Amino acid sequence: MRRLSTITVALLASVLLVTGCSPRPDYVPLPEPLPLNFAGQPLPSGSHIEPANKVAPEPASDREILGSLRPDDATPQERVPRIVRRDRLVVGVDQSQYLLSFRDPVTGELTGFEVELAREIAHDMLGTGAKVDFRFVDSSDRAKSLQEGRVDLVIRTMTVTPPRQDVVDFSTPYLSSNMRMLVPRGSNIVDISTIGKGTICVADGSTAVDMARVQAPDSYLLITNRWADCLMAVQQFQADAVLADDTILSGMAAQDPSTDIVSLPLANQFYAVGVKKGNEGLVRQVNSTMERIRKDGTWIEMYNKWFGDYLSAAGPPLLHYREEEEALPDDQHP
Known part of the structure; x- marks a missing residue:
């Protein structure tokens, strides 16, 4: 009886191992409208969904960026x-x-x-x-x-x-950066114009929030506290894409090789x-x-x-x- 139990446990463990290593399923577009806990997974802590066209983007500033202060000879x-x-x-x-x-x-x-x-x-x-x-x-x-x-x-x-x-x-x-998009490999999203009524993830307080409102007015926004939450949202099929600077997106792509950075730069920015x-x-x-x-x-x-x-x-x-x-x-x- 003990031998049978041991074999059973081993078989179960092998099944779980194979299941855990199975390849990611083909990309499936999110349903419309996006539920607050799609696929049974709660949204990242502190995040919220902004419906399309709910918030007007901040007017673009026509002021020039002021240069910084040169070093002096002081200690x-x-x-x-x-x-x-x-x-x-x-x-x-x-x-x-x-x-x-x-x-x-x-x-x-x-x-x-x-x-x-x-x-x-x-x-x-x-x-x-x-x-x-x-x-x-x-x-x-x-x-x-x-x-x-x-x-x-x-x-x-x-x-x-x-x-x-x-x-x-x-x-x-x-650092200089270019604002682009990260999407699951196999999706049909090649730039921000192809998202349509999908969901874009951005971090609260970032310049990407207004860029998404301007460039994708028909899309939902998933606004999170941290960029890392956006990667998780894409992995859990809670967002179709992440809109961010390529310096940020490269870290996400390095963590998840099943994602791609796409689109031509939407903006050049400086940190x-x-x-x-x-x-x-x-x-x-x-x-x-x-x-x-x-x-x-x-x-x-x-x-x-x-x-x-x-x-x-x-x-x-x-x-x-x-x-x-x-x-x-x-x-x-x-």
Whole structure:
């Protein structure tokens, strides 16, 4: 009897193993309208469905993006004395954005392009062995976390836009990206015009939200707290596509080879480090690191390490500084 039981258990285990490794079924378009818990799976925590044409997109700004502040000849002690005294840099990041900023499942440590950038900034500011306190912030909470002083910097795929420059100061860009789409392999979606009345997943607070409202007015929007939730939504057939920057989509494609990045770029965007409004010394300090990693080859090493298998780049984004009036000596003021 015991032998029969053992054989039965072994057979069941083999069936489960074969079932778990079976290939993904052919892509099936989502029904219309999208139920709130399609296929019995609840939507990602904190997400919501926005019906087509329910929310008008924000009017496009006709203002030009203002350049950042050039590094000066001051020392970190002069630029950011409070952070130097604290001997620790506090940085707001993501923890689930593969390749950019994510927690390594083996070591449990945060890693990725943006995490390495934060460490380079801390090294120039605080020296060898600099301490970095990483704190998780949602896309929609990035500006507020700076305004409330919860973090010194935000390095979390924060695109520079004129409205954001009204509330946050930015470094010169550290990455450029193109907004595209990720779809399940085998779907008939080749660009945003072919989604029709399907469902597009975007992260709350991202520039992709308004882009989807403009470019796909007949589509539902699944708006999530995190980009990682969008990948899960596509895998669970709760969304037909993810609309995001190709830097974000490359991480999703690396995690799930049964997906493809499609469509021509809908927009070219630039990520920069966010700083609390008015903290000019910290902006100049960050930009001194931006210039250093361009000159010594660190930037291209980081880019190739994280994105070389998925994207190509001729080099880092161009430095973008504003024109500043030179300060006059005290004895020359009118």
